[in-house]
Amino acid sequence: MNTKWFNFLMTAAVLGLAAGSWGMVERLLYGLNPVAFGSYVPWGLWVACYLLFLGLSAGAFLVTIMTYLFQMKRFEKIGRLSAFTVLIALLCEVLFITIDLGRMARIYQFLLTPSFSSLMTWMFVLFNAMLILYFLKTFFLLREDLVQAAADRKRRGSGIYRILALGRVSYSTSDRLADEKRVHILSIISLPVGLLFYGTNGAFFAILMNRPIWNSALTPLLFIVAALLSGGALITFLIHSYMRDEELERILGKTILFLLVVFLLLEGFQFFVGYQSAVTAVVTSLDLVVLGPHWWTFWIVHLVVGSLIPLYLLTARRHNSTAISWACFLIVATFIAVRYNFVIPDLAVYKIEGLEQAFVHKRLDTSYVPNLNEWLVSIWIVSLGMIVFLAGTRWLPVVSSGKGGPDHG
Amino acid sequence: MESSRRNFMKIGGACALGLGALPIVKAYAKNEKPQVAPDSKALVATKWAMVIDMKKCWEKGKPGCKDCLLACHSVHNVPEIKTIKEEIKWIWNEQYEHAFPGQENHFLPEEIRQKPFIVLCNHCTNPPCVRVCPTKATFKRKDGITMMDYHRCIGCRYCMAGCPYGARSFNFRDPRPYIQTELNMTYPTRERGVVEKCSFCDERLAVGLLPACVEACKCGALCFGDIEDPNSEVRKLLASRFTIRRKPELGTQPSVYYIV
Numbered sequence: 001m002n003t004k005w006f007n008f009l010m011t012a013a014v015l016g017l018a019a020g021s022w023g024m025v026e027r028l029l030y031g032l033n034p035v036a037f038g039s040y041v042p043w044g045l046w047v048a049c050y051l052l053f054l055g056l057s058a059g060a061f062l063v064t065i066m067t068y069l070f071q072m073k074r075f076e077k078i079g080r081l082s083a084f085t086v087l088i089a090l091l092c093e094v095l096f097i098t099i100d101l102g103r104m105a106r107i108y109q110f111l112l113t114p115s116f117s118s119l120m121t122w123m124f125v126l127f128n129a130m131l132i133l134y135f136l137k138t139f140f141l142l143r144e145d146l147v148q149a150a151a152d153r154k155r156r157g158s159g160i161y162r163i164l165a166l167g168r169v170s171y172s173t174s175d176r177l178a179d180e181k182r183v184h185i186l187s188i189i190s191l192p193v194g195l196l197f198y199g200t201n202g203a204f205f206a207i208l209m210n211r212p213i214w215n216s217a218l219t220p221l222l223f224i225v226a227a228l229l230s231g232g233a234l235i236t237f238l239i240h241s242y243m244r245d246e247e248l249e250r251i252l253g254k255t256i257l258f259l260l261v262v263f264l265l266l267e268g269f270q271f272f273v274g275y276q277s278a279v280t281a282v283v284t285s286l287d288l289v290v291l292g293p294h295w296w297t298f299w300i301v302h303l304v305v306g307s308l309i310p311l312y313l314l315t316a317r318r319h320n321s322t323a324i325s326w327a328c329f330l331i332v333a334t335f336i337a338v339r340y341n342f343v344i345p346d347l348a349v350y351k352i353e354g355l356e357q358a359f360v361h362k363r364l365d366t367s368y369v370p371n372l373n374e375w376l377v378s379i380w381i382v383s384l385g386m387i388v389f390l391a392g393t394r395w396l397p398v399v400s401s402g403k404g405g406p407d408h409g
Numbered sequence: 410m411e412s413s414r415r416n417f418m419k420i421g422g423a424c425a426l427g428l429g430a431l432p433i434v435k436a437y438a439k440n441e442k443p444q445v446a447p448d449s450k451a452l453v454a455t456k457w458a459m460v461i462d463m464k465k466c467w468e469k470g471k472p473g474c475k476d477c478l479l480a481c482h483s484v485h486n487v488p489e490i491k492t493i494k495e496e497i498k499w500i501w502n503e504q505y506e507h508a509f510p511g512q513e514n515h516f517l518p519e520e521i522r523q524k525p526f527i528v529l530c531n532h533c534t535n536p537p538c539v540r541v542c543p544t545k546a547t548f549k550r551k552d553g554i555t556m557m558d559y560h561r562c563i564g565c566r567y568c569m570a571g572c573p574y575g576a577r578s579f580n581f582r583d584p585r586p587y588i589q590t591e592l593n594m595t596y597p598t599r600e601r602g603v604v605e606k607c608s609f610c611d612e613r614l615a616v617g618l619l620p621a622c623v624e625a626c627k628c629g630a631l632c633f634g635d636i637e638d639p640n641s642e643v644r645k646l647l648a649s650r651f652t653i654r655r656k657p658e659l660g661t662q663p664s665v666y667y668i669v
Contacts, residue, residue, distance in 0.1 A: 031601045032564070033582045038494025042566040042579060102564015102579065102602030109544040109561050120543035120567050209537065209659050210573035281510075347570065 005241075010390050016383030023376025032102055036371040041347045043100070045370035048339040049378050050096040052230070053385075054201055055335065057089035057130075059231025061194050064137070068187035074248065078239055083138045084398045085235060085389070090131050092385040099377060119204045126197040133190045140179045140186070145397030147171040157395070164396075198227050211346045212281040213274065222266050229259040230335040233310075233328035240325035242399045253324035257314040260331070264307060281349055288345035293367060297337040306334030344368055450617030454635030456553035457532065457609055459623075460646045462630045462668040467524050469628035477527060478502070479590075480625030481607070486598045488587030497578040499607040500529040500622055509655060521669060527631070529622075530555060530576040530607035531655060531663030538568035538577065546604075553636075553664055554609045562603040569604060573656050574663075577606045609633075636664065 026034050037044035060082040066072045067079035075082075098104055110124045143165060149155055150162035151169045162169070202223030205214040213219075236252040239245055271290075274282040289298050310327035317323030348368065370378075393399050447453075466474075481487070481500045490496050502525035506513045509526075532555045538547050539555060546561035547568055569577045583601045592598075596612060599605050610620035618624065623631045634641035643666075646652075652666040 031581070032579075033601070035581070038492075038581070039496065039569065039578050040494060040575070042569040100565075102566070102604075103562065106544075106561070106563045109546070109563055113545040113561055115543055115545045117540050118543040118567070120541065120565060124543065208541070208571050210656070211570070 006390060006394060009386065013383045013386035013390065016379045017387065020376045020378075020380025020383055023373045024380045026373055027099060027377050032100075034371070034373040036374060037368055041344060041368040043343055043347060044368060045340070045374045045378060046096050046100040048336060048343045049381070050093055050100070051201070051339040051343065052336050053089045053093040053096065054198070055227035055230035055339075056234050056332070057086045057093065057231060058194075058198055058224075058227030059229075059233065059235045060085035060089065061190075061198075061231065062228060063235055064134075065187060065191055065194070068137075068183050069191055074251070077243065077245065077248070078235065080138070080141050080398050081238060081242065081393070082235060083134060083141055084392055084396070085238065087131075087134045087138050088385055088389045088392070089231075090127070090134060091388070092381055094127065094131070095381045095384070096378075099381070119200055119207060122200050123197075123204060126193060126200055129193045130190070130197050133186050133193060137183055137186045137190070140182045142397050143168075143179055144171050144176060149397070198224050201227075205342075205346075212279065212285045212349060213270065213342075213346045216270070218266065218270060222263075222270070225259060225263045225266060226335075226338060229256065229263050230332060230338075232256050232259060233331035233335075237325055237328040237332060240321060240328075242393065244321070246321045249321040249324050250319065253314055253318060253321075253327070256324075256328060256331070257311070257318075260307065260310060260314070285345045285349045288348055289341050292345065293369075294341070294344075298341050301334045301337040302341065306331055306337065448616050452614045452617055452619070454552050455637035456534075456635065456664070457614075458553070458634065458636035458643050458664040458666065459609075459620075460632045460643050460652065460666045460668065461527055462632070462646070462650075463524070463526060464668060465628055466527065466626075466630035467520070470626075470630065475502075476625040476627065477622035477631060480621040481529075481610075483590040484593055484610070484613075484621040485596055485608075486584075486588050486590075486593050487605075488584035489589045490582070490584070490587050495579075495581045497580065497584060497605065499578075499605070500527060502526065503528045509653065511656070511658065512653065526667070527622075528574070528576075528655070529665065530609075531574055531661065531665045532607075532609055534662035534664065535660060537571040537573065537659075537661060541567045541571040543567065550611075554611055555606075556608060556611060557604070557606060559597070559599050559603050559605065564602040564604065566604065573659050573661065577604050579604050 023034075035044060063075050063078055063082035064086065067075045067082070098107065101107065110121065114121045114124075116122070146161050146165040147168045147170065150158055150165045152158055155161070199220050202220030205211070205223075206216060206219035209215050232252065233256050236249060236256060239252070240249055271286060274286045289295075310330050313323045313327035313330075470476075478500050482489070482498075485499060487499055488497050504523075505517070505521050505526055508528050513522075532553055534553070536547075536549060536555050539549050542548075543565065544561045544563055546558050546563070548556055548558070550556050564579070566579055569579060580599055580601050580603055585598050585600075588598065610618070610622075613620060620631075620633055623633045632642050632646055634643040636643055636647070638644060646668070647666060650668045652668055654663045654666055656663075
């Protein structure tokens with residue numbers, strides 16, 4: 001990424017952080033009072049954003065597994081960037097879900113009185129495991145370069161590098177071998193933890209028997225594919241932005257195309273089975289997606305901009321890395337519509353199964369449109385994530401060609 | 410010197426870890442037995458249940474009667490918030506088609522279509538809200554009551570997404586300024602950011618009183634008792650009258666039965 005783009009994005013992120021601060025202050029002062037969701041649609045934009053960032057971390061997670069567990073040399077160039085991307089996506093994710101809690105300060109209750117019958121407890125456990133694993137993995141991957149930067153007294157900010165390297169100023173060959181081994185062990189652990197983590201998030205919704213679309217064995221599978229699609233698109237876009245490896249981008253482009261087709265097929269099955277079975281609750285929920293007040297988010301944002309145009313670019317322009325990058329950018333940028341259309345409609349049909357007149361029942365106002373406060377808080381979190389990510393890729397040894405493999409030294 | 414400093418760090422770290430873990434150990438090791446002896450007048454049951462005779466409610470009750478609703482909301486300091494999406498309700502009225510979706514048809518008597526049904530938490534035998542609550546803020550008592558500990562609730566609202574009956578309300582704002590009735594000083598008010606719902610008046614049962622809604626109903630449409638006791642009034646009603654429950658297809662096994 002050149003300086004011009006870096007400055008532009010950093011400025012945008014700082015402005016976003018400043019603008020979003022108003023919403024964040026309101027959220028912290030008044031709790032969930034300023035939000036648009038209510039007792040009948042109890043989750044809103046922040047849960048959709050949580051799911052978006054969950055997915056965005058998945059593609060990078062897969063790359064780190066291929067690099068450090070299966071030792072696929074082709075991906076080692078982007079290993080560090082991927083580990084760092086997972087870390088930042090997880091941090092944004094936790095901010096979104098924490099901000100959505102009615103009593104944030106009571107998060108310690110997960111430790112005091114955990115209920116292991118709840119998938120939310122397992123999400124908490126697995127999320128923290130992922131965060132620790134990727135924090136350590138990123139640290140051990142970067143440590144050699146951090147120590148070198150810390151040892152270079154002439155370098156600006158060497159003191160900061162010294163803190164990041166935990167005071168170390170020397171790094172021997174045996175240290176390198178030990179760190180490589182640590183990264184490998186962490187990767188072995190992170191494979192089952194990650195798979196459980198991404199699967200659990202789908203099951204979290206699938207087990208709610210009163211929700212017509214969520215309550216399906218297809219949901220966890222759809223979640224995993226959605227996560228790999230959006231996350232894979234993000235990492236492909238980042239490769240194009242940071243290191244331009246045309247061959248790698250073409251390989252990933254093919255993978256994204258495959259995932260996009262599988263995702264659309266699964267989504268198609270969901271609609272086909274739902275409409276064919278004609279269960280009123282399911283039909284009502286699906287109708288809300290395709291004909292409801294936010295129909296355009298499904299047809300225009302998700303299907304046209306986020307699927308058909310990328311499909312065209314990934315097939316007709318499959319040899320052009322810029323076109324692949326654009327396709328991936330469009331998938332990532334529009335994926336919030338997929339998450340939004342997953343979360344909201346099923347909550348809106350809570351007990352209006354097939355009763356069209358119920359849409360006007362005074363207590364069953366199911367219309368939900370995120371308000372300014374929700375958007376401002378979302379902008380604040382995304383901006384913060386962007387600042388940390390951009391700063392990391394600029395000043396940390398995250399992007400370094402020829403480094404980052406299992407033998408990253 | 411180096412060695413002693415290392416040892417010091419080790420011992421210090423172990424102490425800090427031990428002290429940090431103390432509250433967790435305490436929470437796990439605590440004695441679950443009640444610390445206070447129960448009131449000798451307390452009403453006890455193997456499994457509490459309620460039978461609501463809607464026919465009696467419509468025929469014997471005065472038109473538009475809301476005695477049960479008002480009594481419950483007054484006793485439990487339930488706020489009256491006018492914004493529909495933020496309203497708090499423990500017991501409320503619902504039309505048949507909303508209370509019993511899937512059990513309606515076009516040929517139902519007009520009376521059933523139009524008249525209000527009293528609905529509340531069903532205190533299900535297989536409650537989805539208990540299963541999904543991550544912090545045991547919602548839990549099942551041995552006597553069948555699905556209880557809430559407001560101090561454990563983190564406000565994640567997973568229970569609201571999981572409850573098929575919409576029986577749970579979230580306090581989007583501080584509810585205390587919205588309490589319209591005289592404050593009941595013997596029952597705790599809630600705070601912003603927690604979920605609340607009907608508790609089958611566990612606090613009244615503990616001192617030998619029937620639930621407030623049951624006591625307030627002058628026509629005796631609400632019957633409350635031990636479903637495991639063959640001689641209880643609820644068992645007699647269930648044995649003699651045809652009853653229905655809300656959303657039986659979900660397998661939650663509600664403890665609230667309706668005579669229609």
